[in-house]
Amino acid sequence: MVGRLTVAILSTAAAALLLLWASAGTRSPLNPPDVRVSLAVKRGLAFIEGVASDGKSFEENGFDLLWCFCSISQTSADPELRDLTWRFGHERALRWRADHSRVPPGAGADEVYQLVAGSHAAECLGVPDESLRRGLEQAALRITPEEMFRFDPRKEPPPSDIPKVCRKCGTRSARGSLTCRQCGAELELRDRYGVWCDAIIASYSAEVYGLRFGASLADVLQWLPRMHPYPPPGRASRILYEHTAYAVTHFVYAMNGYGLYRLRSEWFPREYEYLRTHIRNAISGRDTELLGEYMDTLKSFGLTEADPDLAAGTRYLLAHQNPDGSWGDPADPEIYDRYHTTWTAIDGLRSYAWRGERVMFPEAMVRLQP
Ligand SMILES: [Zn+2]
Secondary structure, three states, X not given: OHHHHHHHHHHHHHHHHHHXXXXXXXXXXXXHHHHHHHHHHHHHHHHHHHHHHOHHHHHHHHHHHHHHHHHHHHHEXXXXXXXXXXXXXXXXXXXXXXXXXXXXXXXXXXXXXXXXXXXXXXXXXXXXXXXXXXXXXXXXXXXXXXXXXXXXXXXOOOOOOOEOOOOOOOOOOOOOOOEOOOOOOEOOEOOHHHHHHHHHHHHHHHHHXXXXXXXXXXXXXXXXXXXXXXXXXXXOOHHHHHHHHHHHHHHHHHHHOOOOOEOOOOOOHHHHHHHHHHHHHHXXXXXXXXXXXXXXXXXXXXXXXXXXXXXXXXXXXXXXOOOOOOOOOOOOOOHHHHHHHHHHHHHHHOOEOOOOEOOOOHHHHHOOOO
């Protein structure tokens, strides 16, 4: 009852504000984009809720979708958005728990990572499970860094000699292999920025859940200076540019707790510069997914809508929302792409309730290699 009443009051307030703007013209002290942003964000969220309500999509991406609801409910400056994401996320977390009550025997690294990420998000949404936690603690102990990250971040920086999984037969070959050990097909090597970004994501999920996959988040993040200088986009392939950009944004997420804390640009000057330089490229390149990530990471460095690039990003996102509330290509058959691009656009548009200026894991900052 209280929730419904709050929504009614807020909706009435929003309508009254719109009327005020309409009558006050350009001299209005109120900010019309704020209401457009708020409505766009809620339409985007409704699209993601639709995806999360679909059985098959939730089965495949539930752990990630729960993190979306947890993250927004923890970091949004809008109390209504915090409430919406928490209540919907809580109901979905109950469903996810019912489907994932134990670690399957022989679960591999990817499966354990997904269970850790999902279990952390479900806890965040008010649905803990101590029995699964104990199972995951045991599973994490037997997984080596090489199995989880494909290299050992305690001993070496992200390498460039990890082959991709064979496209013909799905076999994983040893480091340095240029042909598949199973079928002999030619293999491509992964670039080190993609390897690093994946390691950041997996080790962060473990760290916030209180576990380790052999190596810690600090072990992974310590290699930041070895990733400099970032390849300039003019000379990088499209895929290397994307992997570099995601490595930069995910390094920032690991440091700001995915939107919990404000960072100072002088702490990470090269990352700040990178984001500042490339936000315009994302707009001109119509890359919604990267634009959203550039916008929210730059907000954590203190940029506001007063910044022309951030304002241009907001205008772009408001102008390119699909009729169904999503962002990105509505014809894309991959449901992950559909909801994830929508999620990054929401994160780019929304406002954050920063909990002060600090890094999420100070020990990781101290360990940065020269
Ligand atoms: Zn093969």
